[in-house]
Amino acid sequence: MKLEDEIKLGESKVLEFKQKLPNNQSIAKSIIAFSNTAGGKLIIGVDDNRNIVGIEGDIFDIQDKISSILYESCYPNIIPEIYTKNIEGLIILVIEVHKGNLVPYYLKSQGKNNGTYIRLGATNRKASFENIIELERQRRNITFDEDINYDYELDTLNLEPLKKVFNKFKKELTEEKLITLKLIKVENGNKYPTNGLLIILGILENVSTKCSRFKGNTMEIFLDKKEYSEDLFTQLESIEIFIKNHLNLRGEIKGLQRIDTYEIPEVAIRETLINAVVHRDYTNLGRDIKVAIYDNKIEIVSPGGLPNGLTNEDIFTGRSEVRNRVVARVFKELNYLV
Known part of the structure; x- marks a missing residue:
């Protein structure tokens, strides 16, 4: 989609407008939020009503200033693509970033717990503790249901409901199968249930x-x-x-x-x-x-x-993400999913 057409659609999860160059922290927050969520563009020279007003000043100085702000303010380092666009004789500045691989990104001056921001709709929001934990999982490339839950001992769980479903499909739920499906994990010789097992058994408080x-x-x-x-x-x-x-x-x-x-x-x-x-x-x-x-x-x-920074545009291009790999794997094993 052409940049002009994106601007006409208005601000979104991946697009933010500023009429003029904002203060240092505002720029850093927006770029951090984009990097932690789905990537995006911060466009300078467009007002809140989607009117292109352009920017004034030495473009090269502005670009250098933005690069310095992000280098000094963000951790881990974020390297955006900064470029200009001439639309009907007016120059706008675009700061574009992709979703980062080293999430969570945060403001150095505020630290990870207080300086992490995410994109929610068309706004930047301070990430909660749960949001930060989820970002750290993304960095490790695991989903919530693949994580070990140390609050429950495997021996205390009743696996009969799950065994009953497997038997219905003439399949045996062995310990090997539990490990293969990542319903349990072995760590330092000990076996622990994953959140996926607790979800499927209906044990977690919100599984209702x-x-x-x-x-x-x-x-x-x-x-x-x-x-x-x-x-x-x-x-x-x-x-x-x-x-x-x-x-x-x-x-x-x-x-x-x-x-x-x-x-x-x-x-x-x-x-x-x-x-x-x-x-x-x-x-x-x-x-x-x-x-x-x-x-x-x-x-x-x-x-x-939408999971893992997926956008509406991604869906229309056929891209998909599995939010709960363990749950999906079990449902596919039992022919509930194609």
Whole structure:
């Protein structure tokens, strides 16, 4: 997409405008936030209304000043691409960075805990402790569900629900299989459960689903409400039953038989539910999956934004990221995923 067209779309996760050169810390925060999230462009010479106003002064001096600011302010070092663009006789300055490999990046003067910033929508936000931990996982190229959880002892966990599902598909859940699927990890000769195992067993506090049936097309009056917090496979079965109990059936005569079908195809319900469970953000401890059934629609909300700096534009180009590799691997092993 041409830069002019990007500007017309307005500020976003990967685009920020400044009418004139901002102060040192403001530049550094924006570039740090882009580097920690999905990369992006800071464009100087565009106002908040997307009007190109251009910049004044010696371009080479401005570029040198920006390079010095980032070198002195950011850690680890960030090396952006700084260039100008002439649009209808007006010069704008573009500072472009890609998502970094050494996350988290932060302001040297504030330290990692207080000086790490991420991009949330079209704004820069100070990263929480959980955000920083997630960035450090990205640096190590592991997902949350691949991480060892030292708060639980493997011997105290009941693996029967998971073994039952494996047996259903005529597969055996051996210790070797648990290690291969990264449900457990061996460290210094000791075996530990990963967050993935605890998620699948429904042990972590936020691994739950709330289902509601509302009267009409709003949330003002609910007719039924259930909450499920068992292992993920049991949850899926319970949610599917809840949904089907509140859907209308359509009867169709074919030959001598009457065939009943739900008003929403079962394959669509199944696909959406599995995606919600497999791809949700399990680091978001304050939220759970919500299923809302209205007279005219079903809404299934899974917590979390796009994973690992993925953008809407990336999705349209066919790029995808697996947020929960362990959970996805187990679901694929059991033929829940194609």
